[in-house]
Amino acid sequence: MNIKIYGEGISRVGVRQITPQIYLISHCVGKAAADFNGGFAADFARINPNFDPSANDIIYNSYLFVDERTLLIDTLGPAQHGTILEALHDILDGRSLDYLWISHTELPHAANTASLRRAHPNLQVLTVGGHDHYEIHGFEDARLLDYGDTIELGKHELEIIKPMFVDHALTQWIYERKTGFMCPVDWALNAHNEHQCFRFMHEMEETGYSPERFMHDISVTNCVVFPWLRWADPDQIVAAIDAFYAKYDIRIFAPSHAQVIVRDIPEYLAALREAMRRVVTAKYDLVY
Amino acid sequence: MIRHVAHDLYQLGESETGKDGWCEAVRVYVLLNDGCPLIFDAGSHIHRGPIMKDLVELLGETAPGYVFLTHTELPHTGNLSAISKTWPEAKFVISSAILPHVEMPWWVKGEQIQYGHAGSSETYGNRRISFSDAILKDQPGTHWMFDEKTGVLFTADAFGYLFPQTADQKFDDELEDGIPAEWSRRYHESAFRFLPMVSGEKVSADLRRVFAARDVKIIAPTHGNAVRGNINRFIDRVSLAMQGICQ
Numbered sequence: 001m002n003i004k005i006y007g008e009g010i011s012r013v014g015v016r017q018i019t020p021q022i023y024l025i026s027h028c029v030g031k032a033a034a035d036f037n038g039g040f041a042a043d044f045a046r047i048n049p050n051f052d053p054s055a056n057d058i059i060y061n062s063y064l065f066v067d068e069r070t071l072l073i074d075t076l077g078p079a080q081h082g083t084i085l086e087a088l089h090d091i092l093d094g095r096s097l098d099y100l101w102i103s104h105t106e107l108p109h110a111a112n113t114a115s116l117r118r119a120h121p122n123l124q125v126l127t128v129g130g131h132d133h134y135e136i137h138g139f140e141d142a143r144l145l146d147y148g149d150t151i152e153l154g155k156h157e158l159e160i161i162k163p164m165f166v167d168h169a170l171t172q173w174i175y176e177r178k179t180g181f182m183c184p185v186d187w188a189l190n191a192h193n194e195h196q197c198f199r200f201m202h203e204m205e206e207t208g209y210s211p212e213r214f215m216h217d218i219s220v221t222n223c224v225v226f227p228w229l230r231w232a233d234p235d236q237i238v239a240a241i242d243a244f245y246a247k248y249d250i251r252i253f254a255p256s257h258a259q260v261i262v263r264d265i266p267e268y269l270a271a272l273r274e275a276m277r278r279v280v281t282a283k284y285d286l287v288y
Numbered sequence: 289m290i291r292h293v294a295h296d297l298y299q300l301g302e303s304e305t306g307k308d309g310w311c312e313a314v315r316v317y318v319l320l321n322d323g324c325p326l327i328f329d330a331g332s333h334i335h336r337g338p339i340m341k342d343l344v345e346l347l348g349e350t351a352p353g354y355v356f357l358t359h360t361e362l363p364h365t366g367n368l369s370a371i372s373k374t375w376p377e378a379k380f381v382i383s384s385a386i387l388p389h390v391e392m393p394w395w396v397k398g399e400q401i402q403y404g405h406a407g408s409s410e411t412y413g414n415r416r417i418s419f420s421d422a423i424l425k426d427q428p429g430t431h432w433m434f435d436e437k438t439g440v441l442f443t444a445d446a447f448g449y450l451f452p453q454t455a456d457q458k459f460d461d462e463l464e465d466g467i468p469a470e471w472s473r474r475y476h477e478s479a480f481r482f483l484p485m486v487s488g489e490k491v492s493a494d495l496r497r498v499f500a501a502r503d504v505k506i507i508a509p510t511h512g513n514a515v516r517g518n519i520n521r522f523i524d525r526v527s528l529a530m531q532g533i534c535q
Contacts, residue, residue: 077390231486
């Protein structure tokens, strides 16, 4: 595994190359994750015994395209404000960052927008259009994008697409047509243990992970990530997923909070589909 | 602008007018709590001047004991740094589902944070505050809080509404016929983009369970004014709005 790591613990960021021009910049805590994440894995393992009770770490991914123009997807969270700048400095090697695309305005995705603007004064911030009151989210001067809009980087052409699963209203997904890179943002969040940090999904299999384990993880975690799914119809959700899979040729599945999938994509996407059906039909407790 | 809602509950914060002329409020609520004030959400950074001025005026010489965050999006946390600089001793109370290292400002120290666990209640300066899951939310780590003394339910993004400029700062009982369902529909349709994919009946049933579980006398939404008049009528209209947005 070829990886460069910056910082440690809550500031830790790892950089890996997915393709020659697409970089993963990923945060997870590592060994002490349970101390920072409340030890949620034990609770999830009680809900589904297939969930790894030591998987207390969550991934936070940014993606960097280095083409004729450069584009960063999301900023990571507040505690990574120094390390993401350091990583970008090294990867860009004297070049400036041209675009920052914000998938949605939550802090784990957008917290370092201001510091990136300071480091790259000509940076153009791009975010979801079709809304109002952007100033309260700190995006008063962002360029607003609609579904179908494209961003030309040179060899890469990114398309803004309608998200299937959202939490925050100001959410978009993004797809790169030449490489089949799909960023479904918060969809497919899973968890990992301290031996699984910074792996791509096929490398997770060396630690006993599998599409089935992925399915079990998602069927638990996505009840929390998208709690509105308990009001949805499972057949409609599965039909929406099928239509989505049919529409896009996905060759790199790059979520914000799960391992990047570059191999055995059909198996993992099938597992994700089944997981979402289970999420909709799951019975889980809420405190009313 | 400081507005007295009821008992020792005050409402602060400003609103923003959209391109279509409809306004969205970003409120902060304060329970004076006899010497240990409790602040609920920190408001938008673009309203920092008026909010901090109003907080200083309202609290006088008394420092706030706790700042409760419904969740950590910018319109709710935009003045945490200003509050913390003015009153460094104030503690932050966040949902136990929040991961501070990615969801709180980097300068917040671990010892400044306390956690609220859904299903539990704690005493803050002799005031009992209970925590529940936010049933309608746009961020997973959102919780609702209930002040058992005054019956105030702090509902974060839920139960907000958009309004014409003339209704800014007006409570429901200061409007001729309360808050119209159309105002709720406009807001919820915009704030919760998943609603068209779900059953309105299921949403309304879940929301009603919240009110069946406690005696709510005031609803305190971030993106609307406090609802203190006819709560049942307001909930009925929100349900009506849901039927219009959802399946």
